[in-house]
Amino acid sequence: xxxxxxxxxxxxxxxxxxxxxxxxxxxxxxxxxxxxxxxxxxxxxxxxxxxxxxxxxxxxxxxxxxxxxxxxxxxxxxxxxxxxxxxxxxxxxxxxxxxxxxxxxxxxxxxxxxxxxxxxxxxxxxxxxxxxxxxxxxxxxxxxxxxxxxxxxxxxxxxxxxxxxxxxxxxxxxxxxxxxxxxxxxxxxxxxxxxxxxxxxxxxxxxxxxxxxxxxxxxxxxxxxxxxxxxxxxxxxxxxxxxxxxxxxxxxxxxxxxxxxxxxxxxxxxxxxxxxxxxxxxxxxxxxxxxxxxxxxxxxxxxxxxxxxxxxxxxxxxxxxxxxxxxxxxxxxxxxxxxxxxxxxxxxxxxxxxxxxxxxxxxxxxxxxxxxxxxxxxxxxxxxxxxxxxxxxxxxxxxxxxxxxxxxxxxxxxxxxxxxxxxxxxxxxxxxxxxxxxxxxxxxxxxxxxxxxxxxxxxxxxxxxxxxxxxxxxxxxxxx
Amino acid sequence: xxxxxxxxxxxxxxxxxxxxxxxxxxxxxxxxxxxxxxxxxxxxxxxxxxxxxxxxxxxxxxxxxxxxxxxxxxxxxxxxxxxxxxxxxxxxxxxxxxxxxxxxxxxxxxxxxxxxxxxxxxxxxxxxxxxxxxxxxxxxxxxxxxxxxxxxxxxxxxxxxxxxxxxxxxxxxxxxxxxxxxxxxxxxxxxxxxxxxxxxxxxxxxxxxxxxxxxxxxxxxxxxxxxxxxxxxxxxxxxxxxxxxxxxxxxxxxxxxxxxxxxxxxxxxxxxxxxxxxxxxxxxxxxxxxxxxxxxxxxxxxxxxxx
Numbered sequence: 001x002x003x004x005x006x007x008x009x010x011x012x013x014x015x016x017x018x019x020x021x022x023x024x025x026x027x028x029x030x031x032x033x034x035x036x037x038x039x040x041x042x043x044x045x046x047x048x049x050x051x052x053x054x055x056x057x058x059x060x061x062x063x064x065x066x067x068x069x070x071x072x073x074x075x076x077x078x079x080x081x082x083x084x085x086x087x088x089x090x091x092x093x094x095x096x097x098x099x100x101x102x103x104x105x106x107x108x109x110x111x112x113x114x115x116x117x118x119x120x121x122x123x124x125x126x127x128x129x130x131x132x133x134x135x136x137x138x139x140x141x142x143x144x145x146x147x148x149x150x151x152x153x154x155x156x157x158x159x160x161x162x163x164x165x166x167x168x169x170x171x172x173x174x175x176x177x178x179x180x181x182x183x184x185x186x187x188x189x190x191x192x193x194x195x196x197x198x199x200x201x202x203x204x205x206x207x208x209x210x211x212x213x214x215x216x217x218x219x220x221x222x223x224x225x226x227x228x229x230x231x232x233x234x235x236x237x238x239x240x241x242x243x244x245x246x247x248x249x250x251x252x253x254x255x256x257x258x259x260x261x262x263x264x265x266x267x268x269x270x271x272x273x274x275x276x277x278x279x280x281x282x283x284x285x286x287x288x289x290x291x292x293x294x295x296x297x298x299x300x301x302x303x304x305x306x307x308x309x310x311x312x313x314x315x316x317x318x319x320x321x322x323x324x325x326x327x328x329x330x331x332x333x334x335x336x337x338x339x340x341x342x343x344x345x346x347x348x349x350x351x352x353x354x355x356x357x358x359x360x361x362x363x364x365x366x367x368x369x370x371x372x373x374x375x376x377x378x379x380x381x382x383x384x385x386x387x388x389x390x391x392x393x394x395x396x397x398x399x400x401x402x403x404x405x406x407x408x409x410x411x412x413x414x415x416x417x418x419x420x421x422x423x424x425x426x427x428x429x430x431x432x433x434x435x436x437x438x439x440x441x442x443x444x445x446x447x448x449x450x451x452x453x454x455x456x457x458x459x460x461x462x463x464x465x466x467x468x469x470x471x472x473x474x475x476x477x478x479x480x
Numbered sequence: 481x482x483x484x485x486x487x488x489x490x491x492x493x494x495x496x497x498x499x500x501x502x503x504x505x506x507x508x509x510x511x512x513x514x515x516x517x518x519x520x521x522x523x524x525x526x527x528x529x530x531x532x533x534x535x536x537x538x539x540x541x542x543x544x545x546x547x548x549x550x551x552x553x554x555x556x557x558x559x560x561x562x563x564x565x566x567x568x569x570x571x572x573x574x575x576x577x578x579x580x581x582x583x584x585x586x587x588x589x590x591x592x593x594x595x596x597x598x599x600x601x602x603x604x605x606x607x608x609x610x611x612x613x614x615x616x617x618x619x620x621x622x623x624x625x626x627x628x629x630x631x632x633x634x635x636x637x638x639x640x641x642x643x644x645x646x647x648x649x650x651x652x653x654x655x656x657x658x659x660x661x662x663x664x665x666x667x668x669x670x671x672x673x674x675x676x677x678x679x680x681x682x683x684x685x686x687x688x689x690x691x692x693x694x695x696x697x698x699x700x701x702x703x704x705x706x707x708x709x710x711x712x713x714x715x716x717x718x719x720x721x722x723x724x725x726x727x728x729x730x731x732x733x734x735x736x737x738x739x740x741x742x743x744x745x746x747x748x749x750x751x752x753x754x755x756x757x758x759x760x761x762x763x764x765x766x767x768x769x770x771x772x773x774x775x776x777x778x779x780x781x782x783x784x785x786x787x
Contacts, residue, residue: 106724190745197610289661294686352519381599416601417596419603447607
């Protein structure tokens, strides 16, 4: 952006939010050049940290006046580059709007600002025996607004459902500056007249507007848990166990798999007693009422044994259970010890196809001579192969991309999807045309047009043919 | 006009040709596409009757846990387009929570797929949620994939009658704040002075028996069917939705009118339309009009009716 214009925009932003809430210095902007997907980097023209809904509206109106892209951002934990400022533009980071406004235990809901951290909601709700169900691994950092943008999942969404099942309503500032409330109103009943705009805009990856407040559903904390660590000699045995549990009609609270590379890395980092010689482990958590959980626990143990589990360990108490989950959620981090770089895939297959896709990943790993450890939501069929590479080695970078491509293509072939919870973002644009026809994509674009006719909100994401390096024509209206 | 296509292709053709379509009869597009018990999913054409679909799922001892009134008469398409639900809504949510993907014929005749067949999927925008409850005003859903549940091992319905609403409220609050996990939590008063509370439990036998015992100790009895819901709602009736905590005061305000209430959801049904003119207050009306214009610019399909 030309300097004079940039200064004008920055001064306009400072007028709205104050000088300490605008970042425009290049050295500071670097923090915002990417999110947790680090394969691509783009500098925003400016970052603004509004402190109120009114400030968000005024910032959005300023962007409209200057015809600038708006990039909404939560905590920047996206794994698909959903928060990249591909064409520059004004990044609206909501991290200062992070309050929990109200917890209403009687009606099992909470009203929060969109920058509120996911885990805080459960922390505030737990004294009432309630929790917010979506629990992405980044939950100690990621925001509710980001969860709405990507329709986030997490280990416990197997039984409880994903974000769209737990967001009652929310406020969105559209790119034209209008303030809308979609879905259930803070004091309203759960049936809402008209089209389900709440549902239509969840998972829209920040391309429809800026979410400022959300009304979330709280769920009763289960009365009883039983959490197992089942140890297997091979990934195949663990995969077959997963398929068998689901086929038996058991829906555990969570059903996660970690293979040997992951358990070794975790054991090195945290020393929790994972067997480092096992091919794979499953974390199987059953929750509910005592009788039913006990009944399912014996079924699950039987299925594990039938698949030749070496050992089925029961977490003795809450602290053992918490330790297991802490490890699971730190798995991506521990992989940092193994390799300078990695790229995470997020494919989904029908649950009965888990063994098949795991075998396929093994073949891909051999084909490209790359280490591809796995830690994933096995019960949902949502795989997360971590493709390890060294970005200093161009051949490895190429192979890592090819390996990811092979795996996701296979997921689609098996009747699945290229993303279960991370989103398309900037990363998986090319896969959209493998999974959808031109007409399917056109219909999605119609929806976007309704919310953002100028395609100014988080541009160049999701759709094939997005002008990835093109320029937005910056025009300042002469009369303004 | 009313159209009754004998295939999806024919429907596409009719959508292109017609100027105005008031109603679509999909009873010829009614096949089960697949039921994969080991994935707990099923794909069905939307002309199939809800009851017929549930019967097919029995093969894998599974079901779609949504129980609209009159499943013998309504199709999967009706269930989706009107966003119907029944007494078990408290336990299982509504149909939007069970849809994984769908195939839709748009007013321009194009066949569009959204979502998929897997239980977790965030590729692309969510047209599924948009089209549920959209009353066939943006497109016609012709095929849908559902997430399913195993049929519960056991289900027990219990009831208790109260002379005064306040006594019912006391029991309701006690259940609400307990560890009990009812799938039905209803109140109704039909042609009677008394208010009946209905509580159902479903799941593993051990859980159902323990929970039922707890309610029996509160004076509940077994031996009631959930048929009151369909019986009341099959005649013309109107619904209202309030905060669950405000349900009791709303019901008190009804005087001696008949009602059926989803106490856990804060939703109640009455015979008279007490809630006229609500349409006026919809704040997102502009967006809804834009949606209609975008998907159905020629207004071939009906307009959205506000209840």
